[in-house]
Amino acid sequence: MCRDYLRPALLIFASSAIGVVGWSGHVLLLPVALAFPVLWSIARTRSVAALVSAGYFLAASRGLPQGVAAFYSSDIWPGLLLWLGASMSFVTVHFVLWTKNPNVRPFRYLLAAIIMSIPPFGVTGWAHPVTAAGVLFPGWGWWGLWLMTAGLAGLATRIWPAVAMTLLGLWLWSAAIWTDPKLPEGWRGVDLEMGASLGREAGLQRQRDLIATVRNPASDGVRYVVLPESALGFWTPTVERLWVGLLRNTDATVMAGAALLDAGGYDNVLVAIDRTGGRILYRERMPVPGSMWQPWRSWFGESGGARADFFANPVVVIGASRAAPLICYEQLIVWPVLQSMFEDPDFVVAVGNGWWTKGTSIIAIQHAAATSWAKLFAKPLVIAFNT
The missing domain is CATH 3.60.110.10 (Carbon-nitrogen hydrolase)
Structure with a gap:
């Protein structure tokens, strides 16, 4: 019985941790967010997938309650309500599209990623893992975006360890040669x-x-x-x-x-x-x-x-x-x-x-x-x- 609760608890903790680290404000840490589709896909039930999604999104957007309180010169409660409300679209999409069928799951995650990129759900589509494309594929343009999208879908498959190792190699190489974008002349x-x-x-x-x-x-x-x-x-x-x-x-x-x-x-x-x-x-x-x-x-x-x-x-x-x-x-x-x-x-x-x-x-x-x-x-x- 204890093991039945331990695995979901570890998944939720891990999703929250990657939300904090991936969205810490350091550009080279953005690829940490790519662990989210892995955790979402290995959840064994729809409810655990929803909790994993909530942990990731709430951790990634953790600054919102304090920021809203400062903006309105009020206490923390309006910010907390907005924080929880904004998470509902992200959690709902990933809750509805999760499936027990491992062969369909990558396509469901890909659909969730697309939905969270465009209105109406994309209006609150913060912390999208695809944002890390520029770190893994600098200068690749649309090809880099398509490869990043394929990589996200691959992380929701049974061969995710091989996909993760490939992306990790690209991440380390990019970090080793990284330079910030230049200013346009003048x-x-x-x-x-x-x-x-x-x-x-x-x-x-x-x-x-x-x-x-x-x-x-x-x-x-x-x-x-x-x-x-x-x-x-x-x-x-x-x-x-x-x-x-x-x-x-x-x-x-x-x-x-x-x-x-x-x-x-x-x-x-x-x-x-x-x-x-x-x-x-x-x-x-x-x-x-x-x-x-x-x-x-x-x-x-x-x-x-x-x-x-x-x-x-x-x-x-x-x-x-x-x-x-x-x-x-x-x-x-x-x-x-x-x-x-x-x-x-x-x-x-x-x-x-x-x-x-x-x-x-x-x-x-x-x-x-x-x-x-x-x-x-x-x-x-x-x-x-x-x-």
């Missing part, structure tokens, strides 16, 4: 440490301080400067005129986060500004569910919340280049970056405003995910975050 990302005031304090002095921050790299010959999400606050004609006026003596172009407000809600955007004017460059495809994207408001005739553009503007043109923008939450899920890569951009731009994640590994995980995707497709990477 670009610079500027990290800020302005806390919760960024985007909320919209006074003239704050805008002047930001412009002064931009002038430093611009004076070094940098042509394009990237500021974090929400850096400009609300995007208005007044803000545009101020920036254009103060940039009139430079050749620099600034890409910065802002919010575009109207009667129905707002768009979380990236704008491009130079001495000739400003324009909306990118509208976020997937804002953070719950805190930003609140589709239920429209069901009750209410307004507010950020709009999700889902599959819009995967690539934007700035200067002579084509960039794949990823704002904050989009770095944690799968479909936005893959949709962008279908358009073969010149480089990736990853921005965020993570002041609320202090004390967690969320920003480090975002960095690791963006780095892995950029390495997979051999794209330069620009990163700009506020903490």
Whole structure:
């Protein structure tokens, strides 16, 4: 009887451990998450498979309760509820698709992996093991993605030890020769440490301080400067005129986060500004569910919340280049970056405003995910975050 409980307990403990280690924020540890399909497949019952899934997902997203509490300046309970609620889609998909038939199980896992990559379930598809593709297959592009997908399915078969040894060899070789993605020529990302005031304090002095921050790299010959999400606050004609006026003596172009407000809600955007004017460059495809994207408001005739553009503007043109923008939450899920890569951009731009994640590994995980995707497709990477 004791052994009947020991095996499931060990599987659940192991899945939680790989969630913690794989999603610790170190890019070279992402392949640890590949142990999840093995643990899921060797579960002997559907209920144990569900608990294994829950252990992995909850451990991987462990920073969410603390982050939500900081964001709303509240106690831990709202964060705990959101944490548990978000896990339900991941657990439900893996619970429903688990099967006792070992010959069918790899195809079921492959289907689960696809479902968790695209809306609607992909909206909370964090901690996807396929994110590790850039570590195992740097520069392989779509071939690397297909091989990673085949590897995930192989880890759910009876020959998983042979598949695991092959992937381990690729992991060790990649780690031995690893280099981080390069910056595109003429670009610079500027990290800020302005806390919760960024985007909320919209006074003239704050805008002047930001412009002064931009002038430093611009004076070094940098042509394009990237500021974090929400850096400009609300995007208005007044803000545009101020920036254009103060940039009139430079050749620099600034890409910065802002919010575009109207009667129905707002768009979380990236704008491009130079001495000739400003324009909306990118509208976020997937804002953070719950805190930003609140589709239920429209069901009750209410307004507010950020709009999700889902599959819009995967690539934007700035200067002579084509960039794949990823704002904050989009770095944690799968479909936005893959949709962008279908358009073969010149480089990736990853921005965020993570002041609320202090004390967690969320920003480090975002960095690791963006780095892995950029390495997979051999794209330069620009990163700009506020903490």
